[in-house]
Amino acid sequence: MADISVIVPVYNSERYLEKTLNSILKQSFRDFELILVDDGSADLSGEICDKYAEKDKRIVVIHKKNGGICSARNAGMEIAKGQYIAFCDNDDLYLDGLLEDNYYLADKYDADVVRFSRRRTDSLNGKVIAVRETKGFQTGYIPSSKFEKFYEQINNAGEGVWAGLYKREFLEKYNIKFNENMKYGYEDLYFMIQIYMHQPSIVLNSKVYYHWIMRYDHSTSAKINKNNIDSLMVCLLEKWNLYKKYRMEETKKYLWIKELSARICQVIKYVGPEKAGLKLKERIDVIKYFATCSVFDERFRFNTMLKMIKQTGVGSAGICWMFSHRLYFVLYCLIIGKNFRMY
Template structure:
């Protein structure tokens, strides 16, 4: 099938939402699909629900594995994927009926990938805010990669699930998800993928319904009294992204370094004083990145003074 889409869905303890998620995939107006459900060691019956759907629809494949995290689950899905395109979906979210059709209509060739807009919903599925209209149909990769890190003009571009990827680009370049990194792994993968393309296409239609849950990974970090171990892996993601950016241009490298610095500042603002080892590591990396930012030729003296002041205040 010329436009076969492999839909990769990691599943872990999402029994209240999984049926709605799978149904929204199966009833797409574009139905040339390979749906890969990866049961990542669920203990609430989610895996059994996946098996029930597979018995009813031949397009579904189910992988059962011990709990290894979302990155390992996505990698397992990539190994099984055979479609021309790949889409990643979180198992507690859902999609409008025309999502895949809309993304495909915006795709223009092998050297591009497509991003759609997101509708946020609450735990009960009620609509909340919507990501802004892009206002344009395409941008070049240099502009996209900078915006991916700076987040100034567009809504957050680091989501994985609102994008249509070309599988050949992933396979031929050996792209996988780093299982060690538990936060910011999406943006790392998108950066790795995007530098292999020439342009990014925008689909100005809602193609994803993103459920905001209080018990999600992000919700868990907000409720914690200190920085979680999984949040510390965000630093490793930035260190890898800095190497990638450095191979592309000095400008992009300094943008990535500044973004890492800002995120480390945020972590230092939340880490408990009793969490000595994390505080020490964050402080060390903060000053390392402060020194790197100071080398940015675009920064004036006042910019450098602000960096030093912010770093001192967070010690």
């Protein structure tokens, strides 16, 4: 049995795949299996997977009918034999020491989860337009019994599943899998919430080990997909259940306000001007649809907003207050800003 199973869902990534695989195979840590799940690629990605498997006995290849990234990851998890499971997307990069350093921490503390930092590079037409790194959490071990106390640190570690190691026994015990109904985003968030619902022991490692490359020309759709909004609504309901389970709905309500305001901004940006062909009314209708999620049933009154400003700042509290009072057009103008255009 390998110490780690690294799962890579592969779909039409012939331009980037070899660089990704090389970044994993050159890791100083050697006791791992690499599971490549070819999810019905129409380009040469499947052949590249087979070529690499012929050269390295640690590589296992699955060829399957296209079912989406969640289906591909689940297929890899079904055959994984490692003590811990790790993930990598087919166009991202592992940085030096990712497996060795984080497996050391996982083994030292017998942790259910290890979370580490990532670097994000945004590119458009091959040009880098922004580089950011995960910030806002400290390195340390958090036993299961202290999950609620240190939840803010845990939450600040982000939601990308590739920025972590996960004990396979823990995932199997609680039947934690990816939601295959989520086709256009938020599948990572859902997966992490399911893990946190079962109070794992966690090691946080603030060092950067993963390079996430966001290629807007490759990843951004010109159309809005309702599944994206539906998936986010499911995740918010699950996350509210998480808050209630650990009795954080009052003790950490400021975090919930920050969460909601951030998601409101995400949705408004999602229907922004770059979505060609949409009339303004259609954009506002998507925002209104998002507002039907039951987590917004509570109306944030003015006195609530004033109380939360001290902990969240004017922005987060103000956004939630305006959203709960159906000021969708005002929020759209404020958040889109100079990019606002009347279609």
